[in-house]
Amino acid sequence: MPFSTGVAVLILIVVASAGADTIVLKNGRRIVAEHVTESGDRVSYQTPAGELSLPKSIVARIDRDDFAYSAASRAGSEPPVSAPQIEPVRGYEDIVRLTIHDNAIDFAYLARLESDARSGGAIPVDRVAAARHAAAQFLIAKGDTEDAINQYRQALIFAPDNVGLLLNLAVLYLHQSQFTTALDPLEHARRGTPESAPAAADVAKLMGWAYYGANKMELAIQEWKRAERLRPEPEVEQALQKAERDKSQEEGYREGETAHFSLKYNGAAAPQLASSILRALEDDFRDIESQLDYTPPEQIGVILYTGQDFADITRAPSWAGALNDGRIRIPVQGLNGVTPELARVLKHELTHSFVGQKSHGRAPTWLQEGIAQWMEGRRSSGASSALLDLAAQNEMPSLGSLEGSWLALSGNSAAFAYAWSLAVVESIVQSGGITDISRLLDRIATSSTEAALRETLRCDYAELEQQTVDYLRHAYVR
DSSP states (O other): OOOOHHHHHHHHHSOOOSOOEEEEETTSOEEEEEEEEEETTEEEEEETTEEEEEEGGGEEEEEOOTTOOOHHHHTTOOOSOOOOOOOOOTTHHHHHHHHEETTEEOHHHHHHHHHHHHTOOHHHHHHHHHHHHHHHHHHHHTTOHHHHHHHHHHHHHHOTTOHHHHHHHHHHHHHTTOHHHHHHHHHHHHHTSOTTSTHHHHHHHHHHHHHHHTTOHHHHHHHHHHHHHHSOOHHHHHHHHHHHHHHHHHTTOEEEEOSSEEEEEOTTSOHHHHHHHHHHHHHHHHHHHHHHTOOOSSOEEEEEEOSSOOSSOOOOGGGTSOEESSEEEEEOTTOSSOOHHHHHHHHHHHHHHHHHHHTTTOOOHHHHHHHHHHHHTOOSTTTHHHHHHHHHTTOOOOSGGGSSOOTTOOHHHHHHHHHHHHHHHHHHHHHHOHHHHHHHHHHHTTSOHHHHHHHHTSOOHHHHHHHHHHHHHHHHOO
């Protein structure tokens, strides 16, 4: 079906949603692209204008990004870490049964265990630690991370040097993007863990993620190298390779920071541009913070790249107009100030950081992209006709099918996915205000998307889709 003009334009302005590789040329130029292939003496890659190719003779290497970025699924998402198993104490099954029953925590039983532990003795203390751990795991399964953290804190009052408890607590902090806070239990665990102990590798791996999240690349690399030496793991090897590529690329970059941002930029970038970008981000931060009723707990990393052949921010997927893989990455070649288009890109990518962290990385792709577009100021007027045509032919993609990665979508399908996601978010805001979006993100952090919809908006996917179609028809059809 032919696109309307507004939807066709979306192909050129959507944020990169495909995994990006980097073609490094011998002259130092770097091309971030998708679908990079090698055939004979040519290297080919996709652009909005079609396939382009380069002679292999001018290519130094191709960096394959194992952490392929998807704007919606990566931004602010939880690091891929899991808690190590706690060594069970004797009678652990009985402790679990007495702590958790009738789908609830028996706080009276916990109080009795703690009373026994206050009289001293290792066994009563171990029982308290085991019971609080069981309670925390029960709460994690329910999606209640905050109360699970409190359970581990209570356990550590009685068993402050229990490495298993410390590591489990650190993992919960990492999942909430509280990277600096996670370092406290990790440093405590390191002091009590010999280098020869199996847990030493877990400590190093988790400290690597904490430093990486806190934008301390050198320390993250040190920790992951230690973890690899102690116990090699594919997850750590991939993280280490990614961090080393970032460090190599950013060596010699200048730095700047504000209360909420840590910025690095190539020396060729005008310092006034970096300052302008930081000012714009701070303004956006305050606006998004107010609208979503959430404050990210850590500084957000921002990287400005000038070694790419950009005349302007195109935002085309194959040219990686902007990326957010936990740090906001923006090419600024040819820019001397914050243009209107760059301002939109900044707010879009910053919104991903907020949404990802507020939802603990659980927000579906359609919601991530819809909110990011809405926050940057886009509206559905240009795409409404094409969307309504699709709906009339029962060809509109279901929201359920747009929850996960969009990497496999064609350019046309991706354009409609972005347009449809914006329309859905726009209809939610028009119906109940931005407060409904904020409440929805809070619930998604602890439950499935459809369950969160039912609890906050009193509708399921089918009803939300129909609400959106009705909204488009009422708002834009004349």
